[in-house]
Amino acid sequence: MKIIDGILKDIRYTDTRIGTASVRDFSNGNTLPLCGMPHGNNYLTLMTRDDGTFFFHPEDKDLLAFRISHQPSPWMGDFSYINILPLTDDESISYDREKSIFRPNFLKISYKNGGRVLASMMDLGGVIKSCGKNSFKIFADGLKLDKTGDYLEGFVINYAACEDKNLKMHIKIGFSKAYKFSFEEGCYYVKTSSDETSLKFATSFISMNQARDNYEKIPDNLELIIKESKKAWDKYFDIFQIGDSDYEDNFQKFTPYRKLDKVKFFYHSVYRAFLFPMKFFEKDKENQDIYFDTHSRSIKRGKFYTNIGFWDGQKTLFPLLSLVAEEDLSDILEGILNFYRDTGYLPKWLSPDERGLMPGTLVENVIADALTKGISIDKKEIFLKVLLDAAEKEGEDDRYGRFKAKTYRKLGYVPSDFNESVNQTLDNSLADFSIGRIAELCGKENLADRYYSYSRNWEKLFDCETKFLRAKNRAGEFVGDFDPLSWGSPYTEGSALQNSYNCYHDFPRLIELFGGEDKFEDRLDYMINADSTYHVGSYGYDIHEMIEMSDAHFGQFAISNQPSFHLPYLYNLVGKYWKSEILVKTLMRDYFSYNFRGFPGDEDNGSMASWFILSAMGIYPIVPASGFYEMGISLFDKMKVKLSSGNTIEIRTEENYPHKNFVKDIKVDGKILQGKRISHEDFIRAREIVFSLNILPGRRDYEK
Secondary structure (H helix, E strand, O other), X not given: XXXXXXXXXXXXXXXOOOOOOOEOOEOOOOOOOOEOOOOOOOEEEEEOOOOOOOOOOOOOOEOOEEEEEOOOOOOOOXXXXXXXXXXXXXXXXXXXXXXXXXXXXXXXXXXXXXXXXXXXXXOOEEEEEEEOOOEXXXXXXXXXXXXXXXXXXXXXXXXXXXXXXXXXXXXXXXXXXXXXEEEEOOEEEEEEOOOEEEEEEEEEOOOHHHXXXXXXXXXXXXXXXXXXXXXXXXHHHOOEEEEOOXXXXXXXXXXXXXXXXXXXXXXXXXHHHOOOOEEOXXXXXXXOXXXXXXXXXXXXXXXXXXXXXHHHHOOOHHHHHHHHOHHHHHHHHHHXXXXXXXXXXXXXXXXXXXXXXXXXXXXXXXXXXHHHOOOOHHHHXXXXXXXXXXXXXXXXOOOOEOOOHHHHHHHOOOOOOOOOHHHHHHHHHHHHHHHHHHHHHOOOHHHHHHHHHHOOHHHHHEEOOOOEEOOEOOOOOEOXXXXXXXXXXXXXXXXXXXXXXXXXXXXXXXXXXXXXXXXXXXXXXXXXXXXXXXXXXXXXXXXXXXXXXHHHOEOEOOOOOHHHOOHHHHHHHHOOXXXXXXXXXXXXXXXXXXXXXXXXXXXXXXXXXXXXXXXXXXXXXXXXXXXXXXXXXXXXXXXXXXXXXXXXXXXXXXXXXXOOOEEEEEEEOOEEOOOOEEEHHHHHHOOEEEEEEEOOXXXXXXXX
């Protein structure tokens, strides 16, 4: 196909196996090579090992199946999955890892013993074309199929967790050739009359009739599906235009730094950023949005999204969407409202419905950040009412609502007898800040002041002696023999060293409690220059995040996980910009690689990929809903970014060599930026931002 040749020449369509070489004990991304549409309802991937969640590894030789998957992370598990394997009889399949092609919108898999499979996906279905094999093996836990006329129809019930224990994904399957259908030893077999057969399928969480309607919307022609999926991905790839050429002189001989690989990795990050959250809504015959509400077991009108953790995404993914995909973010916000209408609570971690993982809720920050940027501002009163209700109640089931909300309000913190009490307090405080911001947007100053007051509750856990946030019991006393290297509760996926600096909205007060900028800087210096020792703490064993931090040799800045995403930028807050610059550039250059071990830790639903994208642009949003970005150091010679505002901004880096790690000055539309912070409004209006680099740090033009 000519379209495939064109895609293979387009460096934006990266190998989706980047970051997939992970195991339970160590993450290089913990990603899957997902094929489909941006924010798709389904993805197609490969199954290479018989493991419930870690079912793909790029170094495996055997191919067990193509999988229709909804797995957002191996830690969450898959649901409503179906496995399909083209084969001849019941043979063992080995595939050629070198010749096989994995791209965002198609898979081309070459079998070692002859034959190949080409596949592509749309939102609700796709085509798997087998060349050289005359049979298909279809299997999954909870799969029921029957032959209805010329088609196979049925459903699958398998889930990682769901309110509806009988959540059905309906499926319709058709074949381009005549076939015989049988069921043997728990698997369905289809034997066709030809060695070249296309299997077309469509799914629905609504009904079998809806699956039939979805089936009719999917082209029979595989090339048309590849074209449609390419068009969908081009919409997002076209947002970013990178101009990062090889050096014009002979500098290349001095460095192994491959600029092209960084461009490829950037576009791989764009691919990752727009996979999640996934759609959980479909279009009915009247082209109206509908979704299945797993709580009432009924069909509702409107949009709904799943497979997203707001603890992960609120720091980087959603701020990125607010800049370049405002329409997507508005739709996701509609889905958040629908979840509240269905349950009376705000979502925390959806897959497919509430899993209740991670402290806090933190969706408040996504909402407030969007509203302060004018996104869905017409719904500000509705959102304020929802957030006020959700902030003051806890569910009978701890998965729902603010964890121990009443105790938190009474004491001003979550006490030590509850798990992850420090982080629960921190995240509730940040959410209260976001509620205050929305109240302020609605002109309710007294209400805003009340929630701003609540947002300072984190301070109750600050230990003036150790300068760490520590757990307190109900009597208000710090508890236990304190060990700052001990991981786990009262902290989340880290120790006091990673989690004592997450009062994003109140850093001036934290710096004041430290005794000033110099002492806060000293603590940051200590963290980055410390060895990467850890104690297993309440976990009782080594979790993969500990090992990743240790093996990174990047001090206690555990960039492998969300609690540390902002830490390299904190030097900006004490005027030592050059320290942030070298940390950020080192991370972008050396800790993200265009290979199967691509990420320094879990790439959770686009959150780490979005960290890379934003950092490459030279910005980072430390404080949600503040309307400001901290400036770092841009990565590429030139980048053009189409913003949702309609403006295209050009970000350039002068003297962009790997040894030039420091910013001399930043010019915004020709004027030197004072300090290292830019407002959202100034950023989206700017036409050009130019970073000039130095070899050594020194006084900047804006500091003279």
